Amino acid sequence: MNSTPRSNRVHIGIFGKTNAGKSSLINSVTGQNIALVSDVRGTTTDPVYKAMELLPIGPVVFIDTAGIDDESSLGALRIEKTEEILDKLDLAILVISSENILNGDISLEKKWVEKIQNRKKPIVFVINKTDLIENIEEFERKITLVEKELNLKSIQVSAEKKENIDNLKKEIVEKTPKSFMEDILIGDKIKRGDKILLVAPQDIQAPKGRLILPQVQVLRDILDFGGIPTMVTLENLQEALKIFKPDLVITDSQVFKQVDQVLSSEIPLTSFSIIMARAKGDLIKLYEGAKKIDELKNGDKVLIAEACTHHQLKGDIAREKIPLLLKKRVPGLIIENCSGKDYPKNLEEYSLVIHCGSCMLNRSETMSRIDKALSSKVEITNFGMAIAKLNGILDRVMEIFKD
Structure with a gap:
């Protein structure tokens, strides 16, 4: 838990033809030999992730992808994996080598620019291998034509010689969505000195010896904004309420009903899952x-969807608790589950998608899943909101987020 999880890092994908110098570019930007570099075409097959710090952005993860022109027997599968990366991207870097600029065929790059822009992702356009240019005048003329065709301004670098890399870093910082500089979970809804009571059940599903990621992140956010957090198990909730009156209670969604029953209606209540929905997704759409x-x-x-895969234990929230609550209300429902990357393409078959809190997904991938559901004309919500609705307290747990 000492390092920033991948889901909280800015995701920067590197795209380009085979041997455009994508891996060399990552090595130059990071200052480390983290990506395999070779003269053999198609060295990079599956996407390769590398986490690092890039100031002033902070934690980022670079994703090195296979060549978009991969014509090998596995090429179609590799390109499919590269396309999947688009859903989790926050920023794309398109790399074209100086040789490709001079031969003038950028039809494939233009196609990928359209794919990236259709997903509303910012693009940094890099022309690499400038150290190999012999005819500068012809090269500059071709750059003008390419920039016009792609409608993108280029940054010209030599990853091999590490030339102009600092300007590339500045461009990356400039085009990174500013929301990553303002990563707030609940801190903007509390005042310095507010007493925040966190209810964290330590049942069979709680990892031994540590807290789960959303609990840690919310706890840190409260501390950063000057709140005074106290964490208790459900069994100690009433004892804590005898000691002090909290300004806000944040609980695990699974025990919403029990917490609400002992909590005064004047004390604001919400859950870790709903806070994550606010940070990672679209709170209003999930509420609706x-x-x-x-x-x-x-x-x-x-459809009950989870972002991660794990061994299902007795009382699993996705496989037992939520289905039980749903079928108590509508006995004849057909409930299906998916986990990990297996987010189905036949979403139009469902009446509702109930998604987990997305602590293992970044915001871009979470929003992509929300958009895929809505574009299929299917409503989507998350675990916390669904449980609150099924217990009749949805408006209560959303009250703190009303402007």
């Missing part, structure tokens, strides 16, 4: 999606 539960009827299909 939870209301779809009122419209579910026998025969409707509901």
Whole structure:
């Protein structure tokens, strides 16, 4: 837990043809030999991730991808994996070598620019291998034509000679979405000195010897904004309430009902899952999606989606607790589960998607999953909001987020 998890890092993907110098570029930007460099075409196959610090952005992860012109027997699969990266990107770096600029064929790069822009991702356009240029005048003329065709301004570098890398870093910083400089979970909703009570059940699903990631992140955010956090298990909740009156209670969604029953209605209540929904996704769309539960009827299909894979234990929230609550209300529901990267493409078959808190996904991938559901005309919500709705306290747990 001492290092920033990948899901909280800015995701920067490097795209370009085979041997455009993508791996060399990552090595130059990071100052480390982290990506395999070779004269053999197609050295990079599966996407390669490397976490680092890039100031003033902070924690980032660079993703080195296979060549977009890979024509090997596995090329189609490799390019498919490269396309999957687009959903989790925050920033794309498109690399074209000086040789490709001079031969003038950029039709494939233009196609990928359109793919990236269709997902509304910012692009840094890099022309690499400037150390190999012999005819400067012809090269500059071709650059003008290429920039016009792609409608992108280029940064010209030599990754091999490490020339102009500092200017490339500045461009990366400039085009990184500014929201990453303002990563707030709940701190903007509390005042310095506020007493925040965190309820963290330590049941069979809690990892032994540590807290789960959302609990750690929320705890740190409260400390950063001057709040005074106290963490208790559900069993000690009433004892804590006898000692002090909290300004806000944040609980695990699984025990919403029990916490609400002992908590005064004047004390604001929300959950770690809802806070993560606010940070990673679209809080309003997920809130509206939870209301779809009122419209579910026998025969409707509901998808319960998790971002990570794990061994299911007794009382699993996705496999047992949420299905039990749903079927208590609508016995004839058809409930299906998916986990990890297996987010289905047939979303239009479902009446509702209930997604986890996305602590293992970054914001871009979470938003991509939300957008895929909505574009399939399917409402989507998350675990915390669904449980709150099923327990009749959805508006109560959302009250703190109203402007």
